[in-house]
Amino acid sequence: xxxxxxxxxxxxxxxxxxxxxxxxxxxxxxxxxxxxxxxxxxxxxxxxxxxxxxxxxxxxxxxxxxxxxxxxxxxxxxxxxxxxxxxxxxxxxxxxxxxxxxxxxxxxxxxxxxxxxxxxxxxxxxxxxxxxxxxxxxxxxxxxxxxxxxxxxxxxxxxxxxxxxxxxxxxxxxxxxxxxxxxxxxxxxxxxxxxxxxxxxxxxxxxxxxxxxxxxxxxxxxxxxxxxxxxxxxxxxxxxxxxxxxxxxxxxxxxxxxxxxxxxxxxxxxxxxxxxxxxxxxxxxxxxxxxxxxxxxxxxxxxxxxxxxxxxxxxxxxxxxxxxxxxxxxxxxxxxxxxxxxxxxxxxxxxxxxxxxxxxxxxxxxxxxxxxxxxxxxxxxxxxxxxxxxxxxxxxxxxxxxxxxxxxxxxxxxxxxxxxxxxxxxxxxxxxxxxxxxxxxxxxxxxxxxxxxxxxxxxxxxxxxxxxxxxxxxxxxx
Amino acid sequence: xxxxxxxxxxxxxxxxxxxxxxxxxxxxxxxxxxxxxxxxxxxxxxxxxxxxxxxxxxxxxxxxxxxxxxxxxxxxxxxxxxxxxxxxxxxxxxxxxxxxxxxxxxxxxxxxxxxxxxxxxxxxxxxxxxxxxxxxxxxxxxxxxxxxxxxxxxxxxxxxxxxxxxxxxxxxxxxxxxxxxxxxxxxxxxxxxxxxxxxxxxxxxxxxxxxxxxxxxxxxxxxxxxxxxxxxxxxxxxxxxxxxxxxxxxxxxxxxxxxxxxxx
Numbered sequence: 001x002x003x004x005x006x007x008x009x010x011x012x013x014x015x016x017x018x019x020x021x022x023x024x025x026x027x028x029x030x031x032x033x034x035x036x037x038x039x040x041x042x043x044x045x046x047x048x049x050x051x052x053x054x055x056x057x058x059x060x061x062x063x064x065x066x067x068x069x070x071x072x073x074x075x076x077x078x079x080x081x082x083x084x085x086x087x088x089x090x091x092x093x094x095x096x097x098x099x100x101x102x103x104x105x106x107x108x109x110x111x112x113x114x115x116x117x118x119x120x121x122x123x124x125x126x127x128x129x130x131x132x133x134x135x136x137x138x139x140x141x142x143x144x145x146x147x148x149x150x151x152x153x154x155x156x157x158x159x160x161x162x163x164x165x166x167x168x169x170x171x172x173x174x175x176x177x178x179x180x181x182x183x184x185x186x187x188x189x190x191x192x193x194x195x196x197x198x199x200x201x202x203x204x205x206x207x208x209x210x211x212x213x214x215x216x217x218x219x220x221x222x223x224x225x226x227x228x229x230x231x232x233x234x235x236x237x238x239x240x241x242x243x244x245x246x247x248x249x250x251x252x253x254x255x256x257x258x259x260x261x262x263x264x265x266x267x268x269x270x271x272x273x274x275x276x277x278x279x280x281x282x283x284x285x286x287x288x289x290x291x292x293x294x295x296x297x298x299x300x301x302x303x304x305x306x307x308x309x310x311x312x313x314x315x316x317x318x319x320x321x322x323x324x325x326x327x328x329x330x331x332x333x334x335x336x337x338x339x340x341x342x343x344x345x346x347x348x349x350x351x352x353x354x355x356x357x358x359x360x361x362x363x364x365x366x367x368x369x370x371x372x373x374x375x376x377x378x379x380x381x382x383x384x385x386x387x388x389x390x391x392x393x394x395x396x397x398x399x400x401x402x403x404x405x406x407x408x409x410x411x412x413x414x415x416x417x418x419x420x421x422x423x424x425x426x427x428x429x430x431x432x433x434x435x436x437x438x439x440x441x442x443x444x445x446x447x448x449x450x451x452x453x454x455x456x457x458x459x460x461x462x463x464x465x466x467x468x469x470x471x472x473x474x475x476x477x478x
Numbered sequence: 479x480x481x482x483x484x485x486x487x488x489x490x491x492x493x494x495x496x497x498x499x500x501x502x503x504x505x506x507x508x509x510x511x512x513x514x515x516x517x518x519x520x521x522x523x524x525x526x527x528x529x530x531x532x533x534x535x536x537x538x539x540x541x542x543x544x545x546x547x548x549x550x551x552x553x554x555x556x557x558x559x560x561x562x563x564x565x566x567x568x569x570x571x572x573x574x575x576x577x578x579x580x581x582x583x584x585x586x587x588x589x590x591x592x593x594x595x596x597x598x599x600x601x602x603x604x605x606x607x608x609x610x611x612x613x614x615x616x617x618x619x620x621x622x623x624x625x626x627x628x629x630x631x632x633x634x635x636x637x638x639x640x641x642x643x644x645x646x647x648x649x650x651x652x653x654x655x656x657x658x659x660x661x662x663x664x665x666x667x668x669x670x671x672x673x674x675x676x677x678x679x680x681x682x683x684x685x686x687x688x689x690x691x692x693x694x695x696x697x698x699x700x701x702x703x704x705x706x707x708x709x710x711x712x713x714x715x716x717x718x719x720x721x722x723x724x725x726x727x728x729x730x731x732x733x734x735x736x737x738x739x740x741x742x
Contacts, residue, residue: 421577425537430574432558433534433567434588434644435595444587448578448627 026083032056035183038083044155047163051172055182058173065176069368069400070308070337072281075246082184082217140200146230147192148203151219154190161192165223169252169289169316177248178285181217185250188219193228193259202458204233218249224259226292231262233461247306249284257292257319262300264457265313266465269305276335276364279307286313290322293348298325300456302465303340304472312370314343317351317379324353327453331469332365332397341371341402346379346412355386356452361397362473368400375412382412390420391449393473421449443470479680480700484511486547487652487683488533493544495532501542502528504708510652515684517694517719520705521727526687527571529705530656534568535561549651563595567650569641571657576628581640584628585610589647613646617673634661642673649677654685659693671696691723704730 026034035056039049064075141148147158154162172182193199224230247269255261263286272279282305288297299313315324326342344353353373361367373384390399401418423445431441446469447454454462490508494501502525510516520526532539533546535558546553548566556564576584589609590600601609610624617639629637638658645653655674659667674697678684686697694702694716702718703710704727711734712718722730 426574427576429536429558433562435559435562435592436587437559444579445576
C-alpha cells in the first residue's frame with residue numbers, strides 16, 4: 001500500500017481529547033445538576049429526566065468493571081464534559097474541496113460515490129440538485145409508516161413510543177457504562193417499523209449522521225412490531241474520528257411476534273497509533289429482546305477500530321420459537337485490545353441461537369471472545385450452536401476464548417466448536433510462488449476465514465468490509 | 479530431450495547460500511537448457527531441497543555469493559512472486575494447507591495474476607471453470623476437488639497432483655519438482671509422471687529433486703546429478719541413477735574426495 005494511504009489510515013489523532021472552548025459546552029464533571037442541565041437544554045419531558053436521574057443514582061452505586069481482558073488507565077469521569085451543542089460538520093460545496101488523500105482512501109475501500117460525499121462533508125443536496133438522495137429516502141419510508149429519525153426528534157415527535165420501550169431491554173442499572181449512558185446520553189437513532197411492514201430498504205445511519213456528530217454517549221432504539229422486518233446498518237468503513245476518547249453507546253432492539261431485526265455494524269474508530277498511543281475506548285451495550293413468538297434478532301459486526309473494544313451484542317430469546325444470531329469479525333492490530341462476544345439468553349420454548357465469531361489478531365494486539373449461552377428452566381427444546389475461530393498473525397499477538405455455558409433445562413442442545421490458526425510465512429511463500437503478492441494473499445486468506453460472517457452482511461457492506469480488513473492488515477504479514 | 483538449438487534457461491555459478499548463518503550451498507554450479515530434464519539426487523541434508531527453495535526465493539535462505547541467471551535475468555534481484563510470473567515454478571515437497579480458501583478461487587487468482595503479468599487475457603469464472611476442468615482430466619482428479627479448501631485435508635497424493643495441476647495451468651519455462659514422488663502410491667506416481675511428461679516440451683525445462691530412482695522410471699531424465707554437501711560432485715546420464723540405486727551414494731563421495739586429493 002502506498003505510504004500516503006498508510007498515513008491517512010494511521011494518521012495521528014489530530015482532534016485531541018479536549019473540546020475546543022465553545023460558547024455552549026458544559027463545564028467538566030458530573031452531578032445531578034449536570035443531568036438536569038442536559039435535560040433542560042434539550043427541552044425534555046419530565047419522564048425522561050426521571051429516567052436519567054434514576055440511571056445516575058444507579059450508576060453512583062456501581063463500580064467500573066475490571067473483569068474484561070483489557071488494560072487501560074482509570075477513567076476520570078469528572079474530567080469529561082457531558083454536554084455540548086450539536087456541532088455541524090463544515091459543509092463543502094463540491095468534491096474538489098475534499099482532501100485528496102481522503103478521496104484516495106474511499107477509492108481504495110470502494111465506498112460508493114454519494115456516500116463519499118456525505119462522509120467528506122459535501123452537501124449532498126448541492127450535488128444532486130434536482131432530487132436529494134436523503135429526501136427521497138425519507139419520503140419512501142414515510143409512505144409505509146416507518147419512523148427513522150434522531151433520538152431527540154423521536155422524543156419530541158413520538159414520546160409515547162420512546163417512553164414505552166426505552167430501557168425495557170437494558171434496564172438503567174444493567175451495567176456501569178449502560179447506566180452512565182442512560183444518565184447522560186445526548187443523541188442517537190430511533191427506528192420504528194409498524195405492524196406488518198417490511199422496511200423497503202436498509203436503514204443506514206449514514207443518512208442521519210451526516211450533518212452532526214452524535215456525541216460520545218449515543219442511544220439507539222429500534223422497535224419492530226408484529227410481523228415487521230428491518231435491516232439496519234451502522235457505521236462505515238471509512239476511518240472515523242471523534243473528539244472524545246470514551247464512547248459508551250447503548251443500543252436496544254425490540255422484536256414483537258414474527259418480527260425480524262437484522263443489525264449490521266462496521267466499526268472503524270481511530271485505534272491509536274502504531275505504539276498504542278491514543279485511540280477510542282468503545283464500551284458499548286447492545287441487546288435485543290426477541291419478545292414475540294417466532295421473532296428473530298440477528299447481529300452482524302465487523303470490528304476493526306478502537307484502541308479498546310468492549311461489547312457483547314446479545315439476544316434475550318423470550319418468545320417461543322424465537323431466533324437469536326451473532327456473526328462477528330473482530331480484527332486487532334498494533335496494540336489494540338478487543339474483548340467482544342455475545343450473550344444468548346434462552347427463556348422461551350424451542351428458541352434457537354447461532355454464534356459465529358472470527359477473531360483476527362496481528363501486531364501486539366489481544367483479541368478475546370467472551371460469550372454466554374444461558375438456557376433457563378423454561379426453555380424446553382432450546383438449541384445453540386457456537387463456533388469461535390481465531391487467527392493469529394505474527395509472533396506477538398494473542399487470541400483468547402472465554403465461553404460460558406449455563407444450561408438449566410435437560411431438553412436443550414448446546415454445541416461449541418473452536419479453532420485457532422495462523423497465517424504463516426510458509427502460506428505466504430506458497431502464494432508468492434504462484435505469482436500472488438502478499439496483499440492479495442492476505443486478503444484471500446482473511447476472506448476465506450471470515451466468509452461465514454461476510455455473507456451475512458448486505459452486499460456493498462460486505463465488499464467494503466473485505467477491503468477494510470486487508471487494508472488494516474497491510475504490513476503485518478511477511 | 480537434448481536439442482542442438484536450445485537456449486539457456488538457468489545458469490547457476492558459484493552459488494553459496496545459508497540458513498540461520500549455517501552454509502548449506504557451497505559453490506554450486508548448474509546449467510539447464512530448454513528441452514532438458516534434469517534429476518538432482520542426493521541424501522537428506524545434501525542441500526537439494528535448499529537449492530529448490532533458493533531458486534524460488536524462500537525468505538529463510540540467504541544468498542551469500544554467486545550468481546543465478548534465469549533466462550538471462552538476475553534471479554536474485556527478483557521477488558518470489560516475480561520469479562513465478564516470469565515462469566519459474568516450484569512443485570512443493572510439502573504443499574501447505576490454506577483452510578477457508580477455496581481451491582477454484584485460489585487457482586483462478588493464481589492463473590489470472592500470472593496471465594496478466596504475461597500480457598495475456600484473464601479468464602472470467604465460467605471460462606476458467608472449463609479451463610481448469612480440462613486440466614484436471616490430465617491428472618484424473620475428482621470433481622469435488624475444486625470446492626474444497628486449498629490442500630486442506632488432502633491426501634499426500636492429492637496434494638502432489640494439485641501441484642502438477644498448477645504447473646499444467648501456468649506452463650512454466652522452468653519447473654522444479656521437489657521430491658514430488660515422496661508420499662505417492664504407485665498409481666498416483668504414474669498419473670503425476672504422465673502429467674509431467676505431457677507438459678515437457680522443447681521450450682521448457684524440468685528439474686526433479688529426488689532421493690529415489692523410482693520416479694526416474696516414469697520421467698526419464700537427460701542428466702542425473704549427485705549432490706553432496708552443498709554442491710554437485712558428479713553428473714551423468716540416466717544410467718547414473720541406476721548405479722546410485724544399486725551401489726548407494728558413498729562411492730561417489732569417495733571418488734570425489736580421491737579426485738580432490740589428486741588435484742591438490
